[in-house]
Amino acid sequence: MHPAAHPHPDELKALAEKSRAVKLLPNADRGGPATPLLSVTGLTKHFPLARGAVVRAVDGVDFTVKKGETLGVVGESGCGKSTTARLIMQLLDQDAGEMLFDGELVGGLELPLKEYRRQAQMVFQDSYASLNPRMTIEASVAFGPQVHGLSKNNAITRARDLLAKVGLDPARFAGRYPHELSGGQRQRVNIARALALSPRLLILDESVSALDKSVEAQVLNLLLDLREAFDLTYVFISHDLNVVRFMSDRVMVMYLGEIVEIGPVETLYAAPAHPYTRALLAAMPSMDPDRRTEEAPLAGDPPNPINPPPGCRFHPRCPFAEALCCAVRPELSPVGEDGRQVACHINTPGARHSKAPPALEIIP
Amino acid sequence: MTPLVEIENLHVTFRGERTVHAVNGVSVSLAPGEVLGILGESGSGKSVTLKTLLRLLPERRTVITGALSVDGQDVLALEGLELANFRGGIASMIFQDPGLAFDPVYTIGDQISEAVMRHMGGTKAGAMIRARELLERVRIPSPERRLKAYPHELSGGMRQRAMIALALAGKPKLLLADEPTTALDATVQIQILLLLRQLQREFDMGMLFVTHDIGVAVEVCDRIAIMYAGQIVETGTVRDLIRDPRHPYTRGLLAANLHGAVKGMRLDAIPGAPPALNEAPTACPFAPRCASAIEVCSKTLPENADLGGGRRVRCHLASG
Numbered sequence: 001m002h003p004a005a006h007p008h009p010d011e012l013k014a015l016a017e018k019s020r021a022v023k024l025l026p027n028a029d030r031g032g033p034a035t036p037l038l039s040v041t042g043l044t045k046h047f048p049l050a051r052g053a054v055v056r057a058v059d060g061v062d063f064t065v066k067k068g069e070t071l072g073v074v075g076e077s078g079c080g081k082s083t084t085a086r087l088i089m090q091l092l093d094q095d096a097g098e099m100l101f102d103g104e105l106v107g108g109l110e111l112p113l114k115e116y117r118r119q120a121q122m123v124f125q126d127s128y129a130s131l132n133p134r135m136t137i138e139a140s141v142a143f144g145p146q147v148h149g150l151s152k153n154n155a156i157t158r159a160r161d162l163l164a165k166v167g168l169d170p171a172r173f174a175g176r177y178p179h180e181l182s183g184g185q186r187q188r189v190n191i192a193r194a195l196a197l198s199p200r201l202l203i204l205d206e207s208v209s210a211l212d213k214s215v216e217a218q219v220l221n222l223l224l225d226l227r228e229a230f231d232l233t234y235v236f237i238s239h240d241l242n243v244v245r246f247m248s249d250r251v252m253v254m255y256l257g258e259i260v261e262i263g264p265v266e267t268l269y270a271a272p273a274h275p276y277t278r279a280l281l282a283a284m285p286s287m288d289p290d291r292r293t294e295e296a297p298l299a300g301d302p303p304n305p306i307n308p309p310p311g312c313r314f315h316p317r318c319p320f321a322e323a324l325c326c327a328v329r330p331e332l333s334p335v336g337e338d339g340r341q342v343a344c345h346i347n348t349p350g351a352r353h354s355k356a357p358p359a360l361e362i363i364p
Numbered sequence: 365m366t367p368l369v370e371i372e373n374l375h376v377t378f379r380g381e382r383t384v385h386a387v388n389g390v391s392v393s394l395a396p397g398e399v400l401g402i403l404g405e406s407g408s409g410k411s412v413t414l415k416t417l418l419r420l421l422p423e424r425r426t427v428i429t430g431a432l433s434v435d436g437q438d439v440l441a442l443e444g445l446e447l448a449n450f451r452g453g454i455a456s457m458i459f460q461d462p463g464l465a466f467d468p469v470y471t472i473g474d475q476i477s478e479a480v481m482r483h484m485g486g487t488k489a490g491a492m493i494r495a496r497e498l499l500e501r502v503r504i505p506s507p508e509r510r511l512k513a514y515p516h517e518l519s520g521g522m523r524q525r526a527m528i529a530l531a532l533a534g535k536p537k538l539l540l541a542d543e544p545t546t547a548l549d550a551t552v553q554i555q556i557l558l559l560l561r562q563l564q565r566e567f568d569m570g571m572l573f574v575t576h577d578i579g580v581a582v583e584v585c586d587r588i589a590i591m592y593a594g595q596i597v598e599t600g601t602v603r604d605l606i607r608d609p610r611h612p613y614t615r616g617l618l619a620a621n622l623h624g625a626v627k628g629m630r631l632d633a634i635p636g637a638p639p640a641l642n643e644a645p646t647a648c649p650f651a652p653r654c655a656s657a658i659e660v661c662s663k664t665l666p667e668n669a670d671l672g673g674g675r676r677v678r679c680h681l682a683s684g
Contacts, residue, residue, distance in 0.1 A: 009630075076549035182637055212405035213576065217620035217633035224630060239550065242579075242622040246631075265627070283554040285579030287621075289602040292583055296555040301519040 006167030006188075006222050012229040029067070031103030036064035037201055037233045038088065038120075043097035045083055053306050057083040059257035060097070062332065065201070070227070070234040072248030072265065074241060074280065076302040079254040081237050085205045088235065089122045101201075118148060121194035125206035127186035131178040137189045138163065138174035144196045162192040165229075166222060184215035191222065195230065203235045208243065220247065241284050245269055253277045256305050256313040259332055263340030273335055273342045276314045312345065324352045366436070368538055368570040369394035369417070374430035375644075376412050376421070376594075385644040386412040388594035390430075391668070396537070399564060399571045401581035401602075403617070404591035407638055410574045413591070414540050417572070418457055419447060435537050453483045456536035460543040462523035466515035472499075472526050473511030476533055483534030498529040501566075502559060521552035525559065532567065539564065539571045545580060557583045578621045582606060587674065590614050593639050593649035596668075600675040610677045612654045648680065656681060 006012070041062050047055040058080040065071045073081045086092045088099065090106065090113055101119065104111040124130045131140055141159035146152060160170035166188040178186055187207060194202055204223070208216045220243065227234060236247050244251060245265055252262040253274065261274040272278045279297035286293055298317055303309070312330050315321040324345055332343040345351040350359025369392075376387035387409040394400050404410040415421050416428060417439060432439040435454050442450055459465045467475060476498060477491035484494070492511065499507035502525040515523055524544060531539060541560065545553040561584050564571050575581050581588050581602070588605050590598045590613065598611040609615045616634035625631060636653040639645070648654070651661035658680065666680045 076551065184637065212638075213617055213620040214405060214634040215637065217631040218635065221630045221633055224628070241550070246622050246625050246627055279551060283551045285554070285557075285577070285583045287579050287582055287606070289582055289606060293554055293558065296551070296558055298551045299555070301521040301552055302549055 006218075006225065007165065009225045009228065012165060012225050029102070033067060035067075035103045036100075037067045037102055038065040038235075039100040039103075040064070040088070041097055041099075043084070043087055043099070044095045045080075045087055045092060046095055049306065055305050056257045056308055057305060058087060058094075059308075061254075061257075061259050063252055063259060063262060065233060065235060068231065068233055069249040070236050070247055072244035072251040073235060073237040073254065074239065074244050074251060075254035076239070076280075078256065078302055078305045080257040080305070081254050082205055083257075084254070085122065085203050085235065085237055088201075089120060089203055090116065091122075114148075118197045119199050120201040120203065121197060121199040122203040122205060123187070123190045123194050123207040125209055127183055127190055127210065128178055130190055131186060131193075133178055136175050136177060137168075137181070138170070140178075140189065141193045141196050144193065148197060158196060159192070162195055163189070165195075165226070166192045167218075168192070182215075184211050184219060187211060187219055188222065191219075191226070195226070198230075200231070201233050201235070203237070205237045206239065209238060209240065216243075223247070241281065253280065256303065256308045258313060259341075259343065260314065261340070261342045261344075262332070263342075264338050267336075267338045268340065273340060273347055274314075274344045275318050275320055275346075279317075312343070320346060320353075320355060322353050367393040368396045368398070368435055369572070370431070370433045371413070371417075372431035374413065374416065374432060375428070376409070376416055377427040377644075378421075378425055379427060380425050382642060385641045386594055387416070388641075388644050390591075390594070390596055392589055392596060392599065394538075394570045394572060396570055397564075397568050398587070399561075399573060399585045401585035401588040402572060402574045402591055403576065403578060403581050403588055405576055405638060407641070408591040409594035410591045411542055412594075414457070414542050414572060414574050417538075417540060418451055418455055420457075449483075452479060452531075452534040452536065454536055455538040455540060456531040456534060457540040457542065458524075458527050458531045458544045460546050462520070462527040463515065465527055466523065466530075468515055471512050471514055472518070476511075476526070476530050479530055479533035495529070495533070498532055499526065501532070501563065502526070502529045504529070520548055521555065524548065524552075524556055528556075528559070528563065532563065535567070537569060539569045541571060541573045543575055544573075546575070546577070553580070554583075560584060578606075578617065590617065593641060593645055595645070595649065595678060596676075597650065597678045598676070601673075604673070604675055610671070610675070610682050611650075611679050612656055612681075613650050616653075648678075 043058055043061045045058040047057055075081050087094050099106040101111055101116060106116050107113050138159050141162055142155035145155040145158055160174055163170045163174060168185060168188055208219050211219060226232060238244050248265045251265045251268050253260050255276050261277045272281055282297040309316055311327045312325045315325040330343045330345050332341045335342045335347045345353040346355045349357045371390055371392050374387055374390040378384045378386060390413055402410045428440060473492055473495050476495035477488060480491040480494045496507050496511060499510055504510050504522060504525050518526060545556050548556060573584055585602055587601050589596045592613050598614045609618055619632040634653050639649050646665060647663055648661045648666050651657045660680050666678050668676050668678050669682050670676050
């Protein structure tokens, strides 16, 4: 088998069925299909610095991830997308806020952390740094299941099974060390390791960003096939707006630690409601030589999340900013019919912004 | 019109513990004031080609053959002072990471004025005035203050602007850009691309722009050369290349860039990985990954077929 090809989707489904039959870990739906897989409220993480300064990395975000969907997360450096990923994974403790996983409180009595971490796994950007250089890839993939009580032999069998699923022939690759693999192959190992505990939620933090374009496409295909075969739910974080559009069902746009807009990918890309989303999408290279970008949508660099501006955090760069925006923080609130939520005064009926729609009249 | 850059059958080989044939027969030319994008994945030889033009590769371990001329000068024959005058005076380079390209212990003003004095002569005070002008040209706000700033005090986008100012200090005729926006955020990237496009016109420079991102190349380039395994596999105007890619690798790259991809459908990905280049290719290096490969592809190296209109393709199927 070619090293970078992975099994055909149908084959993969059969393999997934087989591995469920010898399943070592419960993977059952508990809350029912309508319960979000992950429901986050008021999630906050501040990093204190010297002299009283505070990095407000994530500042009170609320969102849900539905079962079986892919939630894309976009934003520029310092917007808090990676901190959000680490909080979801509980690699960092939040300062405030809570998370419900399939209706159960993460870290609570029903779902202690160790149990939660079997169900949520993460793949990082740097494929080399996230593998132990002194362990063979087979041992790396088998490590998690052993921690969770599988015998060494069973864990190794499982690891080889998974390596085959991500397109790495175990006969050729199982005994290799990370430095003996290419970047794309290493990222496949990381994906296999993340799947080793039969998780339901996979957090992909810039997982394909370091790969070359042709290899990136292969790994995206693999992720699509795995999602189907294992009924996975993805949180897909990337700075590449094309990739997010291709992979996601819904997209969440972050700016300086806050969510500015969240909604279905197609309508959000077609008609962004928040001025920042609009600017971010307009900054994408056009791919059309006859319609090159003529004007940069925003000036200057994204500001530092240390001591962010008051009111709407985007107001210093926003072409529509008015007095209200400098003073009052806009709430994330529903807009339109497509389930979109936007945090912008322009979209709030009755707000004291000249572009805001009039207040809704309550007809008695 | 004589070309600004003329590269003829360039081969670059690195010797050491293992031999790497990084560039294997690149021929390309650039007209004055033209922007050529060199597009390829890591290891395709795009950065090596660029560095060869400034003779930045380690001399003792690098074997360079072929002909290389910039503005009528034979680059491979330059020595000592001539080479030093050439670097920055005729051709100048901007790098991916401006944080590494600046010396952290000198101010931005010191570093730019040093380059101005080196190439233009004059006094330190005069060079500082010129440095201030250059910062204005790259649209750095409050340039007076930035002259006294150290590189770490600037944001990523500002640092990249300052590096462009540094590269322009010697009024070069050729600007070499090695992935200058790869490390930047999306909203900053587009600012820098627009700035480069504008400065290239204002200073009437030729520009070689190396990138792995087709979208970025479309924004700044007139023509694009696609590199694979140390060879240029396809050259053409941006329009032709995007609308009608002829080489199977170009087609694969466009698909991988999600050009016209349908959401949720599997991508038409190129299988496999690029070759290791321990040996110079004797057959089409793309053949093992190519869906349309025929017998001849794994036997002989395809010729560079000229399809007219500046279009050249290195593929057995295109030359028919």
